[in-house]
Amino acid sequence: MTSLLAIGLLLGSSVIIGVYGVRAARSTPDFLVASQQISPGWNAMAIAGEYVSAASVLGLAGLMLKNGVGSLWWAVGFTAGYVAVAALVAGPMRRSGAYTVPDFADYRLGSRAVRKLCAVIVLVIMWLYLIPQFKGAGVVLHLVSGTPYWVGVVLAGAVVSSSIAVGGMRAATYVQAFHYVVKLIFIAVPALVLLVRAGGEGRELVLRVDAGAWSRPLLDLHGSGQPLLATWSVLLATTLGAVGLPHVIMRFHTSATARIARRVAVWVIVLLGLFYLFPAVYGLLGRVFAPGLITEGHTDQVTVVLPGAMVPGVWGAVLTALVAAGAFAAFLSTSSGLLLALAGGLSHDLSRSSVPRLRLAVAAGALVAVGLSLPAERVDINVLVGWAFAVAASTFCPLLVLGIWWRGLTVPGAAAGLIAGVCAATGAALASVVTGPHPGWLTVLLAQPAAWTVPLAFAVMAGVSLLTRPPEWAERALLRLHIPQRAAGDG
Amino acid sequence: MSGAGGRVRVTSPQTRVALARRHRPAQHLLPLPSPDSGADTEAARALFRRQRRLAARTLGLLGGLLLGLSGLLWLLPAPLSWVVLMVGSYPLLLVIAVCHVRAAERNEDRAP
Numbered sequence: 239m240t241s242l243l244a245i246g247l248l249l250g251s252s253v254i255i256g257v258y259g260v261r262a263a264r265s266t267p268d269f270l271v272a273s274q275q276i277s278p279g280w281n282a283m284a285i286a287g288e289y290v291s292a293a294s295v296l297g298l299a300g301l302m303l304k305n306g307v308g309s310l311w312w313a314v315g316f317t318a319g320y321v322a323v324a325a326l327v328a329g330p331m332r333r334s335g336a337y338t339v340p341d342f343a344d345y346r347l348g349s350r351a352v353r354k355l356c357a358v359i360v361l362v363i364m365w366l367y368l369i370p371q372f373k374g375a376g377v378v379l380h381l382v383s384g385t386p387y388w389v390g391v392v393l394a395g396a397v398v399s400s401s402i403a404v405g406g407m408r409a410a411t412y413v414q415a416f417h418y419v420v421k422l423i424f425i426a427v428p429a430l431v432l433l434v435r436a437g438g439e440g441r442e443l444v445l446r447v448d449a450g451a452w453s454r455p456l457l458d459l460h461g462s463g464q465p466l467l468a469t470w471s472v473l474l475a476t477t478l479g480a481v482g483l484p485h486v487i488m489r490f491h492t493s494a495t496a497r498i499a500r501r502v503a504v505w506v507i508v509l510l511g512l513f514y515l516f517p518a519v520y521g522l523l524g525r526v527f528a529p530g531l532i533t534e535g536h537t538d539q540v541t542v543v544l545p546g547a548m549v550p551g552v553w554g555a556v557l558t559a560l561v562a563a564g565a566f567a568a569f570l571s572t573s574s575g576l577l578l579a580l581a582g583g584l585s586h587d588l589s590r591s592s593v594p595r596l597r598l599a600v601a602a603g604a605l606v607a608v609g610l611s612l613p614a615e616r617v618d619i620n621v622l623v624g625w626a627f628a629v630a631a632s633t634f635c636p637l638l639v640l641g642i643w644w645r646g647l648t649v650p651g652a653a654a655g656l657i658a659g660v661c662a663a664t665g666a667a668l669a670s671v672v673t674g675p676h677p678g679w680l681t682v683l684l685a686q687p688a689a690w691t692v693p694l695a696f697a698v699m700a701g702v703s704l705l706t707r708p709p710e711w712a713e714r715a716l717l718r719l720h721i722p723q724r725a726a727g728d729g
Numbered sequence: 730m731s732g733a734g735g736r737v738r739v740t741s742p743q744t745r746v747a748l749a750r751r752h753r754p755a756q757h758l759l760p761l762p763s764p765d766s767g768a769d770t771e772a773a774r775a776l777f778r779r780q781r782r783l784a785a786r787t788l789g790l791l792g793g794l795l796l797g798l799s800g801l802l803w804l805l806p807a808p809l810s811w812v813v814l815m816v817g818s819y820p821l822l823l824v825i826a827v828c829h830v831r832a833a834e835r836n837e838d839r840a841p
Contacts, residue, residue: 307811311799314818318795321826325787329833455802455811469799477795497834504826511819518815643781717773720780722837 241382244559245566248420252570253401255413278498282505284411285489287418289316289506290513291367291572292374295425295565297619298514300538302521303531304618306452308465309521312620313514315473317507319480324503327481329496330642330719333728337491338579339484339634340587346641346715349649352656357587359633359660360484364580365607367483367626370619371573372611374538378565381542382558387615395608398573402581402600411492417571422513424564428545428557429519435548436523443526452525459685462678468686472624475688479627482634485579495728520544538619541565577603624686625667632659632691636699645716647699648706655699662691776840780833787829794821 294316301309336342340356343349372391379390436444447453456465457472480486493499524531524540528547531537542565545557581599614622633656640647640655666687676684683690722728798817 307814310811310814314795314814314822317819318791318822321791321822321829322788324826325784325791325829453811455814456799466799466803469803470796473795473799477791497837500830500833504823504830507819507823507826511823514819515815643784717770717777720777721773722840 240555240559241562244563245382248563248567249397249401249570252413252416255416278493278502278505280411280415281489281492281498282502282509283415283418284492285414285486285502285506286509286513287414287416287421287571288489288575289486289510289572290418290421290568291623292371292565292568293619293623294513294517295421295568296374296377296538296541297370297623298517299520299524299541301618301620302518303524303528303540304537305458307455307518307521308457308469309620310455310514310518311457311469311472312476312624313510313517315476316480317510317514318473318477320503320507320510322477322481323486324500324507327487327638327642328490328499328503331487331638332490332493332496332499333719333721333723338488338582338587339482339637340583342487342638342641343652347647347649347652348709349652352649352652353587355653355656356634356637357583359629359656360583360587361580362660362664363482363484363626363629363633364576364583364603365610366629367623368573368576368580368603368607369611369614370622370626371569371576372607373614373617373622374565374619375569375573376611376615377538378542378562378569381539382562388612391608391611394569394573395604398570398577399600399604401570402574402577402597414571414575417567418509418513420567421564422516424560424567425513425516425541428561429516431557432523432545432548433519436527440523440526444522459682462681462685464678464682467679467689468682471682471686471689474692475624475628475631475686478631478635478688478692480630482630482638483627484583484630484634485575487634487638488579489575496722497728517541523548535616573607577607621685625663628667628686628688628691629660629663631688632663632695635692636696640696640699640703642716642719644700644703645713646703646708647712648703648708650706651699651701651703654702655695658698659691659695662694663687666691772840776836779836783829783832783836787825790825791822794818794825 294313298309298313301312331342334342334345336345339360340353343352343356372394375394376387376390379385379393380387385393433441451458454465457469458465459468459472462468490499490502493502520541524537524544528540528544531540531543536543542558542561545561546554548554549557577600580603581596584599584603585595636655636659637652641652666684670681670684673684675681795818798814802814
């Protein structure tokens, strides 16, 4: 009951901040100016707020409990992605004036066909990413109120699509920044309390290192016995996937200049590094204090279940409420960002746009995501998020990196590379679900295909581009991305 | 941009973007931001090449750190090595990113 109250308070305060933010924006002549007066710190907090999803709050601790401390590599990869973003895309994307990846394809290649292809891939990535968010919301609501999983998923879909429709997410930046703070505090404070509560003997047990696979600081996928290959494949997917995630790219246009966009990416690294200290605490404590979850196969619940298991009575309920609200904030901010990006793709890039259509697209997108999430109860949150990252790393990452840093990219090359990347990555993920056990290395290459699909997509894109000729304005389009626009205060 | 006093329609950045995009000019057809004489194009090419070398170096460092650290942990399963994983990765990631941004801004300042 306390937890439901906490989630209700979170929803209420998000709406209030959204309404207040809209009023603040109304005092300036143009929302664009307002959004560009947002300081890099706020902007970075908003990006981190949108980025820290159910995969980070619930999935990471769950995966750590299930597979061992090697799961921390997921968090390292999620953070390392912003080093690649700062180095490769943040500045040039801001200068291109493109807000989305389909926009960028239009700018750099001047092709309607590639634009549509990109819009379809946006849908694939966003849906893959939304499933684990809805699963996370379903798990949290099930734990705090006892409703069946499917009720939680349907309810979460209704909450998030109506909160977008009402306009509560309008001042997106401030709401997302607020959600980052909520997540950090509501996950960090209970973690510290639980660490104290564990006592000296408990902490010793928690920090015990044995020779078993659990303590080995490398990832393994489905017991493949190929830890180094699995770790590298996950690192490739998470680091390069961040470069190509449509809703991440979208947020850099709120920076005033390309320079600030780059600095914002660096601040995001600081905020993510700080946040990722805490999910690890739940994973380590869970192994000692909630080992039952491993045998039941409910490891994704550990963050929410642990406070109640370690602290009896009222304080346990309060801590559970904090954690549940933090997890729900993660779900709310990430899935709102994902749904908006998805709706933009559905209503604008694939058909004619208008506000009613945008609303309809949000509802349609949420409906499909809810439908896909219902059978996903037993799939690990991080495995699903890993696929979304793998598809982004095998499609938009090569498109953006080659488009920004190589003048030779052509329309046929981009199209061939995108098709090869999306087919290979989704095909491998599907195959890992429907086909039986394989030898170790094949298990890794299907369950986390980035290790071969990313090089494949780059090779196809570059190879086909070399066989065709770029237009003569290609160099100008490329150089415009790298010249400081002094008139706009850039440089 | 509209005059002071008049009411302005306010929408979320994403909504505004989705609605406004179709009226944007094709930017790749516009001239370069600085006057587009031959010398400026040459300077822009030089800046682009410097930035590309820098990006390649940063990416090399990032790859070296991630693959190197995981490789090291695979070769030497030292006790408490998950501490090495966390302490060895986050601060170094930040150092690599800060160095990149400073160098990229220096390159832009040196450009005419």
